[in-house]
Amino acid sequence: MNLAVIGAGPAGLALALLAAERLPRAHIHLFDTRPLDRDVGADARTLALNLGSVHLLQRLQAWRPEAAQAIRAVHVSQAPPAPVAGEVWMRAADLGVPQLGAVLPYGALVAPMQRRWLDVAARAPQRLFTRFGTAVHALRAQPGGVELDSGDAHLAERFDLAVVAEGGVFAEQARKAIAHDYRQHAWVGSVRLAAPGLQGTAIERFTRNGPLALLPLPDDADGPRAALVWCLPDAEDDIGALSDAQRLVVIQQQLPAVAGRLTGISALKRFPLGLNAETRLLQGRTLRIGNAAQTLHPVAGQGLNLGLRDAQALVDALRDAAETGRDLDAALARIDRQRAPDRWPMIAATDFLARSFAWRLPGLPAARGLALAGLELAGPLKAALARRMMFGG
Template identity: 65%
Template sequence: MSQAPDSAAHAASTAPEAFDAAFDGQAPPLRLAVIGAGPAGLALALLAARYLPHAQVSLFDARPLERDVSGDPRTLALSLGSMQLLQRLRVWPAAQAQPIREVHVSQAPPTLSSPWFGPSGEPEVRISAAEQAVPQLGAVLAYGQLVAPLQAAWQQASALEPRRLVSRFGQAVDGLKQDRPDEIDAGIAERFDLAVVAEGGVFSEQARKSLTRDYRQNAWVGTVTLAPDSPVGVAYERFTRRGPLALLPLPDRDGQRRAALVWCQPQDEDEVEGLSDAQRLAVIQQQLPDRVGRLLGISPLKCFPLGLNAERTLVEGRRIRIGNAAQTLHPVAGQGLNLGLRDAFALVEALRRDPQVDQALRRVEWQRAPDRWATILTTDFLARTFAWRWPGLPAARGLGLAALQAMPPLKRALAGQMMFGRR
């Protein structure tokens, strides 16, 4: 793994010999490199710091430490399981997060309509925290509001154990080299026993992985302001002819009710850029169910091309990828970060149980495969159906939603998958 030349002096201050001496006669030390200080990488580093006392953890990120990330407005939707993991690390910013009390998935006309489908006559699935006997299904917050406390917790931990927990902010990693079967080369400065790649990025900027599919869809993201009488804590996903449209509840700001918007459009029919704010609001309002309430305003929108970009396996030698570094997904299911946090937990748990790195990595690959592939395949299937123009497809999708709503065991299974992944 090559790194910036100015890291050599820092590496000398954390000499492997000093770390080895601290564990003389105990379990062999593990030199762990975590590449990427986003939510998944920071969570992994903190988990390793807490549960792997024999590990020397070096956290790399090209971003300078002094760059303030707290104001990054990108929206994250976290499941209940992800919340519980962050609460265990004592970094969950409850005051900045909006709980999700209910998820409402429906399909916009044209589709079948029937009084059997619910009060609106449209096919829909409603999952509530109350019926699942949990306090909330998940939460929504801004990217910076999660990364800032994660980073602060890591900095606090590394200040207490500077020889064991090493911050390498402002030091980009240019590449990884598998020097020998039992070591990863880190250039002249040092070597690592295991490298975890947690750098994500968006689909359009990533190098292509083993499995890739360009959906030829754009996601327009921003925020909308809702009427004061709009339901609180409800996440909406609306299947439209052109693609999914989602509203995720956000904490009120200045007394205004808000929601994060994810509006997917096929690239060859995308006219969003040419619309005024009033026109955008009118189009979105027309596509949403009445229960959402009235939209009062909309922020400037950013556009991101969408695609699938995934590795066939998480592990390659002594290198493992987690989160978006392993699989970048369509946002239709909102599971990208949740999948990455489950990857991080599974890796640390495997290393805690088995000090033999290769055996631990085999355990992670086997353990994570069902959850990972169920999420990848489901998300990919849903994303591709919006490009299909088969006769009867909207009706079939609507009947599927109605069947889920009518069968409590199936709905409970779906809710469990949303909250905790496949277990």
């Protein structure tokens, strides 16, 4: 098999590494527009991984635990004013696992994955090819394959399968089959906290206008800190016009007591939010994974985890076809069916939550509070939900 992987972000690198390990006869070409000498380790964007994703990276020998903060508990609650506040605690200890997931900077995830790929590729140069600094301009369906135009000279190459793993952010994407602009945006940055900080607890707070999340980061020389994500409607932005000091006060007022006291805030960046998803992952011999297949609202923090599971499912299907001699097209055709029980509930759940913050129904805050309170009391249901968030469906 001649496989092209387009995009060397987390999903693309995971796919390339898995395919290199589990498809020993495959020729794998990893494309990315960024030059190989660009320092991806300096990218400070924050990523949240569930436990299943951590296990995958450990297996790929691309996990650096010293760069990550383990999530040992998640606290979900609703900010006042609300008739019923409601809160849910999910703790790793209650589920018999060492952690629920981890938080780390984008660069601290991608740089080790890229180094691992280069190491693996150096040991198999006859079948693993690193095509960094190479743009892919077009993909054209061919009988039994796909033709790819790449490089400055638009070189045409034929592959048995091309996997698009470069999705980008919602504002920059061409619209897919299912698309909805939520007319919301996320303010993203980091905050400083008074000691002892969050100590491995992730905070999800449902405010009147949208979800507010604090994700614990490893302490640095200046003490405890956390990543901040606050989603707000475009028409009701309480943050954009404020000074840093004012932002700190407003955010503190929205947080539960368990978050502790905020002592500082970084510059914040603003990102538009929307849903942009393909109904089918496969079109001919081109398949999409990760953000190229589904870009979700960040309310559940599951977009990257979903993309990594896309990569695993694809490699499993390709390996099964190679070992059993099954037709490649038949194996690929099953991908959409296999991924549906994982993809569609997550797409539907995040879409429902994102839209619900635009509703101004009188009883909605009470209903949300009652749902949180009921979930906290329903031990088996809470455990099942936690395990789905840790490992997918």
